[in-house]
Amino acid sequence: MRELGKGYWVKFPGILEGFDYEEGYEYIVELDYQFNGSTDINKYLFSFVKIQRKDKTDSVNLPS
Secondary structure (H helix, E strand, O other): OOOOOOOOOOOOOOOOOOOOOOOOEEEEEEEEEEEOOOOOOOOEEEEEEEEEEEEEOOOOOOOO
16 A cells, blocks of 8 residues: 555555455555554554545555
């Protein structure tokens, strides 16, 4: 994932229920999040809302 306005990719720390990733596409998705009270890396619970944009592309500089 990459936050809007930031130029680097980070690996999403989980699974987005309801979002079906299709290889070969980049997406702009709307997410909702809620703080779960934790202090570790997964301190937010994310939920998929909708796809705002889906573009066929060869992505570069993705995290492994």
